[in-house]
Amino acid sequence: MLDVREIYAEPAAALSPRGREIIGRFPGARLIEVASHWNIPHLHGNEGNVDRWVRVKRSTLVLGVRKSLPVRPNGRSADWIAPGASNGCAMACAYCYVPRRKGYANPITVFTNVDAIAGAVHRHLTALGPKPEPNQCDPEAWVYDIGENGDCSVDALISENTADLIRAFREWPTAKASFATKFVNRELLELDPRGRTRVRFSVMPPGDSRLLDVRTSPVADRIAAAGDFLAAGYEVHFNLSPVVVRPGWEADWAELLRELDEVLPAAVKARAAAEVIMLTHNRELHEVNLGWHPRAEEVLWRPEAQQAKRSENGAVNVRYRDDLKRAAVARLTELIAAHAPWLRVRYAF
Numbered sequence: 366m367l368d369v370r371e372i373y374a375e376p377a378a379a380l381s382p383r384g385r386e387i388i389g390r391f392p393g394a395r396l397i398e399v400a401s402h403w404n405i406p407h408l409h410g411n412e413g414n415v416d417r418w419v420r421v422k423r424s425t426l427v428l429g430v431r432k433s434l435p436v437r438p439n440g441r442s443a444d445w446i447a448p449g450a451s452n453g454c455a456m457a458c459a460y461c462y463v464p465r466r467k468g469y470a471n472p473i474t475v476f477t478n479v480d481a482i483a484g485a486v487h488r489h490l491t492a493l494g495p496k497p498e499p500n501q502c503d504p505e506a507w508v509y510d511i512g513e514n515g516d517c518s519v520d521a522l523i524s525e526n527t528a529d530l531i532r533a534f535r536e537w538p539t540a541k542a543s544f545a546t547k548f549v550n551r552e553l554l555e556l557d558p559r560g561r562t563r564v565r566f567s568v569m570p571p572g573d574s575r576l577l578d579v580r581t582s583p584v585a586d587r588i589a590a591a592g593d594f595l596a597a598g599y600e601v602h603f604n605l606s607p608v609v610v611r612p613g614w615e616a617d618w619a620e621l622l623r624e625l626d627e628v629l630p631a632a633v634k635a636r637a638a639a640e641v642i643m644l645t646h647n648r649e650l651h652e653v654n655l656g657w658h659p660r661a662e663e664v665l666w667r668p669e670a671q672q673a674k675r676s677e678n679g680a681v682n683v684r685y686r687d688d689l690k691r692a693a694v695a696r697l698t699e700l701i702a703a704h705a706p707w708l709r710v711r712y713a714f
C-alpha cells in the first residue's frame with residue numbers, strides 16, 4: 366500500500382513527537398519543509414494521469430498540524446463527526462468525495478496533534494452528558510465518526526493516530542468511535558477497543574468493487590475479517606455502499622447478501638447492522654474520471670437516472686432521481702430481508 370519516499374511537513378509538525386515518530390518510521394524518505402499542508406501545488410490537483418496519482422499516494426505523505434477542531438452534528442452514520450486525524454487516502458475509489466478539496470492526486474495528510482483532536486472530542490462529550498435516548502446511531506452511546514476524510518485502517522500503517530483514538534474512546538463509557546474502511550489492517554486487532562469502536566466494513570458486489578474500488582482490499586477479505594474484528598473487541602457493522610444502480614445490480618447484490626449470510630460467523634450476524642448509501646456523484650469528478658478511468662463512468666454517470674442536488678457544503682452533486690432511488694432502496698431492502706434477514710438496516714440514504 367505504501368512505499369514512502371517523500372514527506373512534506375510543516376515545521377511544527379515535523380518537530381512534534383508524532384511527526385518525529387512518523388519520520389523515524391520511514392528513514393529512507395526525503396523530508397521537504399512546506400509552509401502549509403493545504404497548499405502543495407505540484408502534489409495536489411488533477412494534473413497528470415492515474416499512474417502518477419497512485420505513485421504519489423504510495424510514495425508521499427504530508428504532515429500538518431490541525432488548527433481547527435470542530436465537532437459537527439451528523440445524525441445519519443454517526444451522531445457527530447469528529448475532527449479527523451488525517452485527510453486524504455492512499456486508495457483511489459472512483460466515486461470518492463474525499464479529494465474534493467485538494468484534487469484527485471491527494472496523498473494522506475497526517476495531523477500530528479492527535480492529542481488535541483482527542484481533547485476536543487472529550488470536551489464535547491463532557492459538555493453533552495450521557496445520551497438521553499436511543500437513536501438509530503446507537504441505543505446508548507454518542508457515536509463519533511473519526512474517519513470522515515480518509516481510511517483509518519490505512520492511516521494506522523503510518524502512525525499511532527488511529528490507535529490513540531481507539532484507546533481514548535475505550536475510556537469514555539458514553540461514547541463510541543466509528544469509521545468505515547475498505548482496507549483490512551490486522552494490526553488493528555491488537556488494540557483492545559473494548560467495544561467502544563465500531564468498524565464499518567464497506568461492501569459492494571465484487572464486480573463493482575474491482576471496477577471502482579481502486580487499491581482497496583478485496584471485498585471477500587473484508588467479509589472474512591469481520592469475525593476476527595468482533596472477537597478482538599470491535600463492534601462490526603457494514604456499509605452497503607455505494608449502491609450503484611446499473612443493469613444487473615439486483616442479482617449481484619443478492620449474491621453478495623447470500624455470501625454474507627453463508628460466510629459470516631453467527632456472532633457477527635447477531636450484532637451486525639448496516640448503512641445503505643446510494644451513489645452520490647458530481648460533474649467535476651465525472652470529468653476527472655473520464656481522463657483516467659472511463660469504464661467507471663459507464664456505470665457511475667447516468668444522467669437519465671440522476672438529478673442534481675446541492676449538498677451541505679454547497680457543492681452540486683448528482684444523486685439518483687427520487688423515484689428511482691426510492692424504488693432501489695425498497696428493492697435492496699427486500700433483498701436483505703430475503704437473503705440476510707439478520708442484517709438490520711440502520712438507515713438508507
Ligand code: SF4
Pocket residue numbers: 453454455456457458460461462463514515516547581
Ligand atoms: S477508501 Fe474511502 S477515502 Fe479512500 S479512496 Fe476509497 S472512498 Fe475514498
